[in-house]
Amino acid sequence: xxxxxxxxxxxxxxxxxxxxxxxxxxxxxxxxxxxxxxxxxxxxxxxxxxxxxxxxxxxxxxxxxxxxxxxxxxxxxxxxxxxxxxxxxxxxxxxxxxxxxxxxxxxxxxxxxxxxxxxxxxxxxxxxxxxxxxxxxxxxxxxxxxxxxxxxxxxxxxxxxxxxxxxxxxxxxxxxxxxxxxxxxxxxxxxxxxxxxxxxxxxxxxxxxxxxxxxxxxxxxxxxxxxxxxxxxxxxxxxxxxxxxxxxxxxxxxxxxxxxxxxxxxxxxxxxxxxxxxxxxxxxxxxxxxxxxxxxxxxxxxxxxxxxxxxxxxxxxxxxxxxxxxxxxxxxxxxxxxxxxxxxxxxxxxxxxxxxxxxxxxxxxxxxxxxxxxxxxxxxxxxxxxxxxxxxxxxxxxxxxxxxxxxxxxxxxxxxxxxxxxxxxxxxxxxxx
Amino acid sequence: xxxxxxxxxxxxxxxxxxxxxxxxxxxxxxxxxxxxxxxxxxxxxxxxxxxxxxxxxxxxxxxxxxxxxxxxxxxxxxxxxxxxxxxxxxxxxxxxxxxxxxxxxxxxxxxxxxxxxxxxxxxxxxxxxxxxxxxxxxxxxxxxxxxxxxxxxxxxxxxxxxxxxxxxxxxxxxxxxxxxxxxxxxxx
Numbered sequence: 001x002x003x004x005x006x007x008x009x010x011x012x013x014x015x016x017x018x019x020x021x022x023x024x025x026x027x028x029x030x031x032x033x034x035x036x037x038x039x040x041x042x043x044x045x046x047x048x049x050x051x052x053x054x055x056x057x058x059x060x061x062x063x064x065x066x067x068x069x070x071x072x073x074x075x076x077x078x079x080x081x082x083x084x085x086x087x088x089x090x091x092x093x094x095x096x097x098x099x100x101x102x103x104x105x106x107x108x109x110x111x112x113x114x115x116x117x118x119x120x121x122x123x124x125x126x127x128x129x130x131x132x133x134x135x136x137x138x139x140x141x142x143x144x145x146x147x148x149x150x151x152x153x154x155x156x157x158x159x160x161x162x163x164x165x166x167x168x169x170x171x172x173x174x175x176x177x178x179x180x181x182x183x184x185x186x187x188x189x190x191x192x193x194x195x196x197x198x199x200x201x202x203x204x205x206x207x208x209x210x211x212x213x214x215x216x217x218x219x220x221x222x223x224x225x226x227x228x229x230x231x232x233x234x235x236x237x238x239x240x241x242x243x244x245x246x247x248x249x250x251x252x253x254x255x256x257x258x259x260x261x262x263x264x265x266x267x268x269x270x271x272x273x274x275x276x277x278x279x280x281x282x283x284x285x286x287x288x289x290x291x292x293x294x295x296x297x298x299x300x301x302x303x304x305x306x307x308x309x310x311x312x313x314x315x316x317x318x319x320x321x322x323x324x325x326x327x328x329x330x331x332x333x334x335x336x337x338x339x340x341x342x343x344x345x346x347x348x349x350x351x352x353x354x355x356x357x358x359x360x361x362x363x364x365x366x367x368x369x370x371x372x373x374x375x376x377x378x379x380x381x382x383x384x385x386x387x388x389x390x391x392x393x394x395x396x397x398x399x400x401x402x403x404x405x406x407x408x409x410x411x412x413x414x415x416x417x418x419x420x421x422x423x424x425x426x427x428x429x430x431x432x433x
Numbered sequence: 434x435x436x437x438x439x440x441x442x443x444x445x446x447x448x449x450x451x452x453x454x455x456x457x458x459x460x461x462x463x464x465x466x467x468x469x470x471x472x473x474x475x476x477x478x479x480x481x482x483x484x485x486x487x488x489x490x491x492x493x494x495x496x497x498x499x500x501x502x503x504x505x506x507x508x509x510x511x512x513x514x515x516x517x518x519x520x521x522x523x524x525x526x527x528x529x530x531x532x533x534x535x536x537x538x539x540x541x542x543x544x545x546x547x548x549x550x551x552x553x554x555x556x557x558x559x560x561x562x563x564x565x566x567x568x569x570x571x572x573x574x575x576x577x578x579x580x581x582x583x584x585x586x587x588x589x590x591x592x593x594x595x596x597x598x599x600x601x602x603x604x605x606x607x608x609x610x611x612x613x614x615x616x617x618x619x620x621x
Contacts, residue, residue, distance in 0.1 A: 179502055180596070200502030201596045203560060222503050222549075223591060224564065245568055245592060248561040261565060266572030268565035289565035305562055311521075312562050335559040349559060356559075379559060423560060 027104070027159040035410075037074040038159055040067060041102035041126075043085035044078075045119070049111025059110065059119065059148055065188055066152035066166045069404075070388075071411040072159065076102040088122070094129040103127050106155060117141045121151050123158055132158050145190060165384045169428040170391050171195065171205040171214050172402050176420035182216055182229065184428075185402070187384075189415045195229050196236065206249045206258075207428045214426070215239070215249040215258060226260060226277065239277035244268075250293045250302075251275075259283070259293035259302055270304050272319075283321035294339045294346070295319075296363070303327065303337040303346055303363075314348055316363060327365050338381045338390075339363075345407070347371075347381035347390055358392050360407070371409030382427045383407070391415065391425040491539045491546070495618060500597075507549070508618035512539055515599075515613040516574065521558070522612075523569040525577055533574065536616060537581040543621070550574050550590040551615040553597060555608035560594060567592030574614040589619070 027038050045059045067073040082096040088109045097105065108121030120136035135154055137147040149166035156164035166187055174183045182195040182205045196202050201219040208215065214229045224247050226240035240246040244263025251258055255275060262271040262280060270283045270290045284290045288308035295302055303316045311332045317324040328334040333351035340347065345360045352370065356377040361368045372378040376396035383390055391404045397414065400421045405412040416422055494510040513536050516529040525533070540546055552571030554563040571590035579585050600607035 198502065201593075203564075203594075203596070219503050219593075219596075222505060243589065245564055247564050261561065263568055263572075266569065266576065268568050289562070289569055291565045292559070292561045305559075305565075307562075307565075312558070333558065335562045 035071065035406075037072060039076050039101045039103050040073045040155075041076045041081060041097075041100065041105045042067070043081070043105065043107040045107075045121075046086075046088055046109040047111070048088065048109045049113060049118075052110075052112050055110055055112065055117070055144065058144060059108070059151075062145055062148040062188070063106070063152055066149060066164070067155065069188065069411070069413060070152075070156060070164060070166075071406050072156060076100065088120075091131065092124055092126065094126060097126040100126070104132070104159065106151075108151070112141065115141045117144060117147070119144075119147050119151065121154075123155055145186070149187070162386055162388075163430070165386050165389065165430065167431050168385060169431075170382070170402065170404075170415065170425050171207055171428070172393070172416075172422050172425040173203060173205065174416075174418060174420040174422045176418050182214060183422075184214075185416060187404075189417075192416070192418070195231070198236065204248045204424055205426045206251055207426045208251050209253060209255040209429055211429045211431055215251070217245075217247040217249070226258075226273075240273055240280070242280070248292050250295055252295055253297055253299045259295065259304075261291055261293070270302065270321075283317065283319075284324075285321075292336055294337045296339050297341055297343045301339075301363075303339055305335045305337065314346070314361075325365075327361060327363070328368075329365075330368060334359075336380050338383055340383050340407070341385055341387040345387075347383065349379045349381060349392075358390065358405075358409075369409075371405060372412070378403075380424050382425045384427050385429050389427075391427055393423045393425060491543050492621065495621065498617070508621060510539075510616075510618065513548075513616040513618075515615050517609055518570055518612040518614070520555070520608070520612065521566065523566065523573050525573060530577065533577050534581055537578050537583055540578070540583055540587070541581075544587075545621060546618055547587050547589075547620045549617050549619050550578075550588060551597075551617065552590065552592045553599075553611060553613050553615060554595045555611040556595045556598060556603065557608065558595070560596075564592050564594035567594045570612075570614050 042064055045056050064075050068075055080100055082100050083093050085107045092105055103126055105124045105126055106121055110119045118138040122134040123132040125132055137150055139147055146167055152166040153164035168187045169184050171182055171184045173180050179199055180202050182202050184195055185192045198220055203217045206215045212232050216227055217224050218227050224245050225238055226246035226249055228237045228239050242262055245261045245268050247261045249258045249260040257272050257274055259270055259272050261268045268289050268291060270293050271280045273280045286308050288306055291305040293302050293304045300319055301316050302319055303314055305312050306315050312335045314327045314334050314337045315324055316327055331350050331352060334348055336349040338347045346363055347360050349356050350359050356379050357370055357372045358378045358381050359368055359370050376394050378392050378394045381390050381392045388407055389404055390407055391402060393400050394403045400423055401414055402416040402422050402425050403412055404415050491510055491512055494512045495508040497506055498509050499506045514532045516532050550571045552567035554566050571592055575588050575590045598611045600610045
């Protein structure tokens with residue numbers, strides 16, 4: 001079911017050696033607020049086996065879409081190519097490419113045999129006149145899209161120094177079938193599929209750090225119990241069933257524990273349980289409501305929501321419950337914190353002029369930044385594993401759907417287009433490891 | 434009949450006043466329990482009679498129900514009235530206490546009935562914070578019913594957050610209806 005399981009990476013064509021010159025070059029500074037996309041030429045992939053023209057088309061579509069939505073690349077149209085790329089073995093005619101805006105070039109080929117498929121690509125620096133990388137991937141024809149996402153990951157790695165997240169997925173809640181079920185969709189908006197099919201109310205999915213489990217809360221047994229969905233075996237396991245809430249689970253970065261909301265003395269508090277649902281430990285003790293825990297990536301701190309000061313605000317505490325500090329002071333409703341993978345930001349949802357927007361704040365309470373503008377309600381932020389993107393739900397187009405944007409708010413795009421109402425996205429870890 | 438209800442209401446009111454006083458020292462709740470009871474006391478005879486519905490009327494009013502996707506059937510009675518909360522509030526106003534004492538009255542006359550209190554929210558705010566808010570609404574309601582003399586082992590509570598709106602529309606009127614504690618009967 002998952003690419004990691006299905007296909008074997010052959011790759012690493014050692015015939016080519018990456019020249020030193022490329023190491024020195026910074027193509028794009030992804031930390032820069034005014035990121036200048038790198039012009040890239042993507043040549044049509046050549047069929048070097050049985051004739052399967054639709055594969056070339058899919059490769060081109062998926063690859064250019066990945067590179068475009070990353071925000072790091074500008075795709076140079078084929079009409080601006082100074083030469084036709086015909087033979088895969090030859091390096092490009094660098095002198096003719098000097099007339100083009102393109103700074104890097106991708107070319108590649110594919111071959112298929114029965115239901116097996118191999119894809120290879122090469123990446124050239126047209127300015128430095130250098131070969132950068134070449135790789136080959138092999139798998140079943142069904143994993144074509146996953147293989148192309150890995151090509152995009154590799155190209156992104158070469159250009160930005162960090163691997164792409166094109167093979168990641170996003171789980172979320174949707175009412176497509178009438179009630180709230182958990183769904184999963186690829187990063188590029190393809191491959192929508194239903195995970196839970198229990199007909200109940202299913203909430204707050206949380207992807208485990210190993211990528212194999214999604215924790216969620218369901219009302220199947222007339223109590224908001226915590227369940228796990230095992231993606232590798234497609235089974236649902238009931239995990240924590242204390243009377244009252246067992247909700248809003250958040251995995252510790254090492255996957256050994258979960259923080260969640262549970263009832264104590266008539267109100268919701270933050271607890272930690274082991275990954276098998278045992279040994280609940282209470283972290284917060286208050287007369288107020290506590291909600292929505294999220295772990296710092298080093299596993300030492302937890303941010304959460306509390307209304308102890310009269311309105312829902314975001315607080316941080318040590319993982320033993322001590323050292324509680326209020327983080328947000330601006331506005332009367334701040335909730336749904338999500339700690340970034342690098343640890344330097346917390347994204348959250350705050351009310352401003354009667355609408356909910358996505359903000360980021362530094363963990364010391366400085367540097368508040370609003371990322372969404374005057375368009376609908378925007379809620380439930382979740383970070384991509386590389387920290388470069390934030391997914392969230394928004395009603396800007398009418399019904400609530402899932403959107404993705406760069407971590408600085410640029411490049412906001414709609415990910416889902418369903419007849420349901422969507423909420424609570426959770427980003428998967430990298431599957432390509 | 435009328436006489437009997439007078440006695441019952443009298444007992445409840447004095448109980449409420451006692452409980453209200455006892456609680457006051459510990460919890461900062463305004464002493465409106467007695468007032469709500471007094472108001473009921475001053476009502477015209479026919480209304481008093483309605484408040485003092487006999488034990489059979491609850492049993493007769495029960496309707497079988499099921500929520501889709503949630504195991505098991507339950508019973509509902511139109512005689513057990515919802516209470517409606519303010520936005521982002523879980524405190525009980527005098528009006529809500531009055532409704533709760535009428536509900537308690539019915540339940541005290543039907544000691545075998547086990548109920549579940551559902552805490553509900555309107556759609557505004559985050560899903561998870563609303564789960565916490567629903568929890569408090571249900572719990573505050575449960576505490577109050579217990580203070581009126583109901584045994585805690587007859588009552589359970591559950592938060593549905595914003596997941597079960599009574600009115601699916603997106604306006605003030607719908608939101609007011611949706612911010613509620615609702616009562617279902619798990620066994621008679």
